[in-house]
Amino acid sequence: MAAPPVKPEPVSTARDIPRVSRGPSTAATARHLVSLKARLTWATLTRSPAVIVGVVLGALWGLAMMLIFGFMLVSVPNILPPEGVLATAVVTGAAGTVLWWVFSIVSGRADATLHASQFALFPLPRTGIVLGQVLGALVGIAGPVTAIGLVLHATMWREQPAALITALLLMPVGGVLMILGNRCFTALAERMAAKRRVGEAITLLFLVMLMLAGPMITAVMAGVGSLGESLYSVAAVLAWTPVGALWAIPADIAAGSWVMAAARIGVVVLTGAALAALWNRALRTSLEQVTGSAATGSAKQVHGAGLLDRVPARPWGTIAARSLIYWVKDPRYSGSLVVIPVMFLVFWISSSGGMGMLLFAGPFVGFLMAYAISADVAYDHKGFALHVLTGVRGWEDRLGRVIGMLLPGVPLTGLALVLACMFSDAWHLLPGLTGVGLLALLGGAGISSVISARYTFPVPLPGQSPFKTPQGFTVLNILAQMAAVLVMALFTVPAAVFLVVQMVTGNPMWGWLGLVVGALVAPAVCAGGIWLGGKWVDARAPELLSTVSSYR
Amino acid sequence: MAVSLRGLTKVFSPGTERSKVAVNRLNLEVPHGAFYGLVGRNGAGKTTALSMLTGLLRPTEGVAMVSGIDVWADSRRAKMAMGVLPDGMTFFERLSGRQLVTYAGLLRGMDRATVAQRTDDLLGAMDLSDDAGTPVQDYSAGMRKKVMLAAALVHAPGLLVLDEPFEAVDPVSAANIRELLQGFARAGGTVIVSSHVMDLVQRMCDHVAVVDNGRLLAAGTVDQVRREKSLEDTFVDLVGGRTHVGEELSWLRPR
Ligand SMILES: Nc1ncnc2c1ncn2[C@@H]1O[C@H](COP(=O)(O)OP(=O)(O)OP(=O)(O)O)[C@@H](O)[C@H]1O
Ligand SMILES: [Mg+2]
Numbered sequence: 001m002a003a004p005p006v007k008p009e010p011v012s013t014a015r016d017i018p019r020v021s022r023g024p025s026t027a028a029t030a031r032h033l034v035s036l037k038a039r040l041t042w043a044t045l046t047r048s049p050a051v052i053v054g055v056v057l058g059a060l061w062g063l064a065m066m067l068i069f070g071f072m073l074v075s076v077p078n079i080l081p082p083e084g085v086l087a088t089a090v091v092t093g094a095a096g097t098v099l100w101w102v103f104s105i106v107s108g109r110a111d112a113t114l115h116a117s118q119f120a121l122f123p124l125p126r127t128g129i130v131l132g133q134v135l136g137a138l139v140g141i142a143g144p145v146t147a148i149g150l151v152l153h154a155t156m157w158r159e160q161p162a163a164l165i166t167a168l169l170l171m172p173v174g175g176v177l178m179i180l181g182n183r184c185f186t187a188l189a190e191r192m193a194a195k196r197r198v199g200e201a202i203t204l205l206f207l208v209m210l211m212l213a214g215p216m217i218t219a220v221m222a223g224v225g226s227l228g229e230s231l232y233s234v235a236a237v238l239a240w241t242p243v244g245a246l247w248a249i250p251a252d253i254a255a256g257s258w259v260m261a262a263a264r265i266g267v268v269v270l271t272g273a274a275l276a277a278l279w280n281r282a283l284r285t286s287l288e289q290v291t292g293s294a295a296t297g298s299a300k301q302v303h304g305a306g307l308l309d310r311v312p313a314r315p316w317g318t319i320a321a322r323s324l325i326y327w328v329k330d331p332r333y334s335g336s337l338v339v340i341p342v343m344f345l346v347f348w349i350s351s352s353g354g355m356g357m358l359l360f361a362g363p364f365v366g367f368l369m370a371y372a373i374s375a376d377v378a379y380d381h382k383g384f385a386l387h388v389l390t391g392v393r394g395w396e397d398r399l400g401r402v403i404g405m406l407l408p409g410v411p412l413t414g415l416a417l418v419l420a421c422m423f424s425d426a427w428h429l430l431p432g433l434t435g436v437g438l439l440a441l442l443g444g445a446g447i448s449s450v451i452s453a454r455y456t457f458p459v460p461l462p463g464q465s466p467f468k469t470p471q472g473f474t475v476l477n478i479l480a481q482m483a484a485v486l487v488m489a490l491f492t493v494p495a496a497v498f499l500v501v502q503m504v505t506g507n508p509m510w511g512w513l514g515l516v517v518g519a520l521v522a523p524a525v526c527a528g529g530i531w532l533g534g535k536w537v538d539a540r541a542p543e544l545l546s547t548v549s550s551y552r
Numbered sequence: 553m554a555v556s557l558r559g560l561t562k563v564f565s566p567g568t569e570r571s572k573v574a575v576n577r578l579n580l581e582v583p584h585g586a587f588y589g590l591v592g593r594n595g596a597g598k599t600t601a602l603s604m605l606t607g608l609l610r611p612t613e614g615v616a617m618v619s620g621i622d623v624w625a626d627s628r629r630a631k632m633a634m635g636v637l638p639d640g641m642t643f644f645e646r647l648s649g650r651q652l653v654t655y656a657g658l659l660r661g662m663d664r665a666t667v668a669q670r671t672d673d674l675l676g677a678m679d680l681s682d683d684a685g686t687p688v689q690d691y692s693a694g695m696r697k698k699v700m701l702a703a704a705l706v707h708a709p710g711l712l713v714l715d716e717p718f719e720a721v722d723p724v725s726a727a728n729i730r731e732l733l734q735g736f737a738r739a740g741g742t743v744i745v746s747s748h749v750m751d752l753v754q755r756m757c758d759h760v761a762v763v764d765n766g767r768l769l770a771a772g773t774v775d776q777v778r779r780e781k782s783l784e785d786t787f788v789d790l791v792g793g794r795t796h797v798g799e800e801l802s803w804l805r806p807r
Contacts (some may be wrong), residue, residue: 305651308655309664315658318658319659383644385641386643386644389608391630542607
């Protein structure tokens, strides 16, 4: 194309008006973003030897899963009739799409790699950012996996050549739709997360969904017996939704039902257009907001000193009140509080019919609560400096945190114990279970007090999402955490033995004995843990502080 | 002496390639009632030295004493005698400003009525009364500094160790705080501040110490150190390192 003739500007004005550099072009911006994402991905995967080991193990596992899943997809046409292929194609395609879209809400909070607001200060063209984000989505881990999945998905149509060709042609459309939705919802989530409370609510909601996913899948699986119709009717509905329409088109083409195909293409186009428009709008606001993800305030004012006014005016009482405030206000703690009722539901659903897991909900809740404070100093992060500067005694620091945890922990554990016995109609086991629960909660608290004074590992920092994988967290940390859990479990043995004996012999005396043992041992373990943990805090508080404050 | 540092040394990651001597055999005597300024370039070791004095960072070698109490042998007693504003730390930011100052007071074992009274006074003095109920995480940088300063003052210690207390603080608040600190020093309290604002140090402090590369270059009363020149010129002479970058960065001009 010939450039239109431009009148050369007089030299004098060019000198008078300071020219501002126009910044990189669209293509250059996209290239920068993609290479940035690639480098970040690589850096995350190769951070340390332990991470590499974990990555390799994870990759092997992922590969195995993909092989199994791929094999299942590929063999579908051999097992199922054409309607079955259609239903499978729609359901799996829709599931993949939903996964991509929903994942954005978590990743939007957890991974800010290519967040638009990070680039607000640079003079980058918006189209370049858009292109870079779309292409950047491909260089991660999910990109290649999805590409392979899409190819396998298309091969399901191999019995019908017309459908196969359509499916192969539509493959890139599917990929674009997935990424488009992902970026759109990420941008929206980013905007919403800018209001801290909203962001925290989304996080908690997702946590609950994640926990409920297990039993929901089991429930679905239980229905697999009558798979036939339910799968077909689900697929028939899905085939008209934004996430499922695309995947049914090959069947329409193969059957020659052009009207249906056109209607579904309409759904896909509308979806794409809506997503693009939404994304564009969200992106514009993100780029205009230079401070980006810096959360804007909650206007709520606290009158007086709040809880700090209602506890004994001793250092341990004060620390207990502060802990309790954090249990309520900080999603890294309140997440655990939300999880517990959900956990109870999960236990209940998965043991429907007779006594099963549900019976142990009480000790389990106690265990979860106690474990939640095993990284307390790391959660304090630099705030721990205040404890070091004021010279709080180690045991007071430990005791305060334990009390802060027990204030919600005791009622929750008690409630779980009673409800579990009520729903499983096993009141005769309550004393024994209470003994075990005491050891799990109180004994566990003692062990946590020692662990958090001695062994620290990177955690999400104050103000960050509980989902954020902290820098420097490795497989070794997970192993150490498992060891801690094992120790805590071991300490419940003294009472658990009596409970088991009661369940075998049926003699309630054993349960009562278990309760007595629990009531005697648990406070002793707790006190011992607070004492030992306190001694360690006294001895190495500065070292603890430099370790935890180096996390970022 | 209110503070005496003897042979204070900190080596970060010793024995490795990244080994770094941040503070190198520092000796410093701070008399009671002194208003002591600590100056030095970025990375000179001021924060590291003050952290070792206040019990936040264990020295590799050397002794830090506060009114004759060894900070690293009898740390609780030493910490009770100090009020500290650390640099690069954040306190529990989900607490409101009032809660944070109350927390610091109660952690020191004070009784509730006194803490409540002093918290109110301090928040007023720091011009934070209107934001006392707001979570500290919603504060601006200067407001954070001020609320942390209030938390350092609440137990009325004999020694204040303040690392860059005026950074990001507005001129009106800074003047109020300066007056408050000078009153404290006149009444016999000891103050150590680190700062980059030479003018401020010259006007506010009666003593000054210059550190560079972890070593003490000069210490004494402000007049002894600066002689006839301004403190700023003396400082630049002492640490050197002025480059005439203006000519080298000739491309840094609006086009
Ligand atoms: N945790 C650490 N690990 C390794 N090196 C450190 C650490 N903390 C500080 N240093 C190094 O020690 C030196 C002194 O740092 P310090 O923070 O004491 O300087 P400063 O005088 O307070 O500087 P500024 O005026 O910028 O606050 C610097 O070179 C710094 O890089
Ligand atoms: Mg410093």
